[in-house]
Structures are given as structure tokens and as C-alpha cells.
Amino acid sequence: AQSVTQLGSHVSVSEGALVLLRCNYSSSVPPYLFWYVQYPNQGLQLLLKYTSAATLVKGINGFEAEFKKSETSFHLTKPSAHMSDAAEYFCAVTLNNAGNMLTFGGGTRLMVKP
Amino acid sequence: NAGVMQNPRHLVRRRGQEARLRCSPMKGHSHVYWYRQLPEEGLKFMVYLQKENIIDESGMPKERFSAEFPKEGPSILRIQQVVRGDSAAYFCASSEQKGVLETQYFGPGTRLLVL
Numbered sequence: 001a002q003s004v005t006q007l008g009s010h011v012s013v014s015e016g017a018l019v020l021l022r023c024n025y026s027s028s029v030p031p032y033l034f035w036y037v038q039y040p041n042q043g044l045q046l047l048l049k050y051t052s053a054a055t056l057v058k059g060i061n062g063f064e065a066e067f068k069k070s071e072t073s074f075h076l077t078k079p080s081a082h083m084s085d086a087a088e089y090f091c092a093v094t095l096n097n098a099g100n101m102l103t104f105g106g107g108t109r110l111m112v113k114p
Numbered sequence: 115n116a117g118v119m120q121n122p123r124h125l126v127r128r129r130g131q132e133a134r135l136r137c138s139p140m141k142g143h144s145h146v147y148w149y150r151q152l153p154e155e156g157l158k159f160m161v162y163l164q165k166e167n168i169i170d171e172s173g174m175p176k177e178r179f180s181a182e183f184p185k186e187g188p189s190i191l192r193i194q195q196v197v198r199g200d201s202a203a204y205f206c207a208s209s210e211q212k213g214v215l216e217t218q219y220f221g222p223g224t225r226l227l228v229l
Contacts, residue, residue, distance in 0.1 A: 004156075006156075041222070041223075043117075043118065044207075045220070090156055100218070101162065101172070102147075104157040104158070107156050
């Protein structure tokens with residue numbers, strides 16, 4: 001079985017500061033990992049996904065994430081936060097033998113201060 | 115190209131009533147997934163359907179919940195005799211094909227409130 005843990009349910013940064021959202025996974029087989037963003041009262045939008053190719057994955061809106069097998073992590077980063085980045089971010093995992101089921105972490109709400 | 119459509123966006127029901135949530139996948143997508151998001155929690159997988167088939171319902175509560183995806187029309191998530199604990203946001207996602215690398219595109223969700 002797979003699971004995802006997102007450390008920090010709330011993260012607050014100043015505009016222009018580095019964004020770091022943490023995600024650790026647990027799985028018995030190589031995982032496929034995703035980051036989604038959810039704006040208020042909207043559905044989830046895919047930011048990026050790791051599919052066992054390059055370990056550093058670049059996504060939309062300047063976000064990127066690095067897969068680190070030794071640390072079982074897939075942290076999301078952005079060099080400089082914008083006010084428009086304020087949203088909830090979800091890390092998710094699926095396995096090759098898990099069909100199409102995504103397992104989500106609890107989410108991290110990102111707040112950006114002016 | 116319209117995205118995943120869900121209706122209604124908000125639904126209020128009294129305990130014991132039935133709730134019907136509809137999901138129209140993106141054009142050309144034949145795979146539909148339902149997830150539930152309880153307050154302050156992440157999304158939890160409920161069911162995965164293809165046209166006229168339930169592929170995986172391992173996340174569905176054993177009673178009162180059912181889902182279908184008919185040959186024609188939207189996918190329906192049906193909750194009978196709702197209870198307060200069913201209050202949540204229900205999200206539908208769709209993908210074009212089966213496979214872990216197929217991106218799931220999410221709808222805006224239906225927020226169910228049970229009084």
C-alpha cells in the first residue's frame with residue numbers, strides 16, 4: 001500500500017521568498033508522484049508529475065519538484081513566491097499496480113504575505 | 115474544449131434524503147474517478163469507472179453509496195439516506211485512457227451539505 005505525508009498543513013511566505021512544500025511518500029514499489037494545486041472553490045489542477053524519467057521535474061507557474069529516492073521525498077519548490085500562488089497544494093502518489101487510484105496527502109495551504 | 119463538468123456545484127440535503135451528483139468528463143475521455151474531500155483533509159479515492167463498468171470501487175462505503183457511468187450521459191454518484199458525515203466536497207476526474215501516466219483532470223467539485 002502507498003501513502004503520502006505532507007509536513008505542515010499551513011505554510012506562510014513573503015512575496016518574493018522561496019516556496020518549499022514538503023512531501024514524503026511510502027510505497028513498496030517505485031511510485032509515480034504528482035503535485036496538484038487547488039484554488040478556492042475550484043477543482044484540482046496538475047502542477048507536475050514524476051514518471052521515473054528525470055528526477056528534477058519542472059511544472060507550470062515556475063514550480064519544480066525533485067524526486068529523492070533515498071529520502072522518499074518529492075518536495076515542491078518555487079524560487080520566488082507570487083501573491084497568486086496562494087492556494088492549497090496536494091501531493092499524490094500512484095503505483096504501477098494500483099490501477100488509476102491516486103492517494104493524496106492532507107494538503108498544505110500556502111499563504112503569501114505582501 | 116470544455117473541462118470536466120460537475121453539477122450541482124452546491125447541494126443541500128436533509129438527513130435521510132438522497133443526493134445525486136453528476137459528472138460529465140472531458141470530451142473523448144472514457145475513464146471517470148470519484149474522490150471525496152472531507153473538511154480539512156485530502157482527497158480520498160472512492161471509485162473508478164469506465165463506460166458501463168465499475169473497475170475499482172475499493173474506496174466506496176459499503177452501504178448507501180453507488181456510482182454508475184452509463185453508455186450515454188454523465189456519471190452519477192448516488193448517496194441514499196444521507197447523514198451529516200456525508201457532508202464533503204465530491205470531486206470527479208476523468209482521463210483519456212487507462213494507465214498511471216494518464217493525467218486525471220478534475221472538475222470543480224460538488225459541495226454537499228447535510229443538515
